[in-house]
Amino acid sequence: MSQKPWLLHYPKEVPPTYSYPKQNLADFLxxxxxKYPGHKALHFLGKELTYAELLEGAYRFARVIRKLGVSRGDRVAIMLPNCPQLVMAYYGTLLAGGVVVMTNPLYVPRELEHQLKDSGAAVILTLDLLFKRVQSVVPATSVRHVIITSIKDYLPFPKNLLxxxxxxxxxxxxxxNYGETVHSFLKLMRAASGSPVHTEVDAENDLALLQYTGGTTGVSKGVMLTHYNVIxxxxxxxxxSYKTKHGEERYLAALPFFHVFGLTVLMNQAVMLAGTLLLIPKFEVDQILQVIDKMKPTVFPGAPTMYIALINHPDIHKYDLSSxxxxVSxxxxxxxxxxxxxxxxxxxxxxxxxxxxESSPVTHANNIWENRKLGSIGIPFPDTEAKIVHPETGExxxxxxxGELAVHGPQIMKGYWNNLAETNRTLRGGWLHTGDMARMDEDGYFYIMDRMKDIIIAGGYNIYPREIEEVLFEHPGIEEAAVMGxxxxxxxxxxxxxxxLKGGASVTETELEKWCRERLAAYKVPHLYEFRDSLPKTLAGKVLRRKLIEDDPAQQGRVVK
Known part of the structure; x- marks a missing residue:
């Protein structure tokens, strides 16, 4: 490991180590x-805001929450889809010295109550459409103020009327039901001053985010990410992405910002580089194609399901996607x-x-323009180390x-909020033990086999679902596939x-079994097939294996690992 073989494969433009600024994360804005006050920062369904306007909005929100009693270190929950209000509130909270708690708008009351209680959030910003759901759990939490906005608040005419x-x-x-503790976002913002607000922070210790894990494999945990982690x-x-240019890139923001991938790779990076964020509140493939064709985005981070939907669209040839x-998937x-x-x-x-x-989130990536290895997650980022260890002994x-992938670097979390036992289990000797089974080749490229908890053990053999899914994806009739034990x-x-299946395709179980037997060892070949119209996913595009289990009558009573 001391040799770090991956460094031999770094592009010459990428430094293996770097001096990162220790500042408030909002200083990027x-x-x-x-530097670019008149440059377009946000484009939202026809509405545009410049960087000067976005910063003023962030200053106003900082003053709004301070007036509501938020002080340094207090948690502010933001429960919104991608829209201008989210971006203003995010940076405004950081400027006020608060800690942002990004909350999934799809959460049901049970999930929402857990997150608000666990984080101790004092304020929540959400949509009018979600008010009843939020209000139903507020009495059981420490939330003192609810701020309500609407999608129409930042829509252009005549969309705001329609x-x-x-x-x-x-x-x-x-x-x-507005009142002493339920407020209108627009009214508060109009009444607040847009003069500068800035809180100096201890970047390496003060939290910027309390970012909750997806909860797809158990109880959602609050990941403590400092300003420095995210910076x-x-x-x-x-x-x-060394070819990106300040003030010139246009980012297609279809990944939700409440997911840490969208937060860092899209919002924070675009703002740092003074790019334009093309905000998409909900992924709809027809809309995405139209936005790409018309708005010419240059950068499009996404989840595999997004790219799958695009390449299988029957009219994709009618759109210009060359921008x-x-x-980054x-x-x-x-x-x-x-x-x-x-x-x-x-x-x-x-x-x-x-x-x-837990790593803010990126630790590895393939080279973008130089040599890469298909099927690999690439090589560790600058200042990041990785190794494969025995999952039980840590050797x-x-x-x-x-073995299990372990990573180390300055982007690794401080720990889990109010959960020392899980922190100690996951962070050992400064290394983050990921729970993912992987291998490293002689060049230092890493390959994820699967989550430890998703590995199938059949007749004593370890079977990795991803390997089988790759084979199924190669079938010309298959659009999506998920494999489990x-x-x-x-x-x-x-x-x-x-x-x-892809639209119009007709494939039988017998055909799929033959396809797999020609490409996989016999013990890896699926014994059961279930054809579906769609797979249950998170908004970030991750297949919900727990939901597949719950939907399968044959697995009732099975313990979910």
């Missing part, structure tokens, strides 16, 4: 607004077939990276052997494949 009509037609309620990872991503230069494994096809269509580069909420394993009386577990 101040610096870009000072929006309420559409909501009513769709049967959704925008009714809000480091934002800069690391920028160094890796796209860089795409994360949140789930990227099938090689999808990568190859997307690059053929756009002419841009689509690479796979890797990260976790480092030789090159080529499969199901109970089996003889083998302990056996392999089951959940498959979504």
């Amino acid at each position: 101040i610096q870009s607004a000072e 929006y309420p009509l559409k909501v009513k037609k769709d049967g959704m309620s925008r009714e809000v 480091v990872n934002t800069v690391q991503n920028s160094l890796w 796209i230069n860089i795409c 994360g949140a789930a494994p990227l099938p090689q077939e999808v990568q190859t096809r997307f690059e053929e269509i756009t002419g841009g580069r689509l690479i796979e990276g890797y990260g976790l909420t 480092e394993l030789p090159v080529g052997e499969i 199901v109970p089996d009386k003889y083998r302990g577990e056996t392999v089951k494949a959940f498959v979504v």
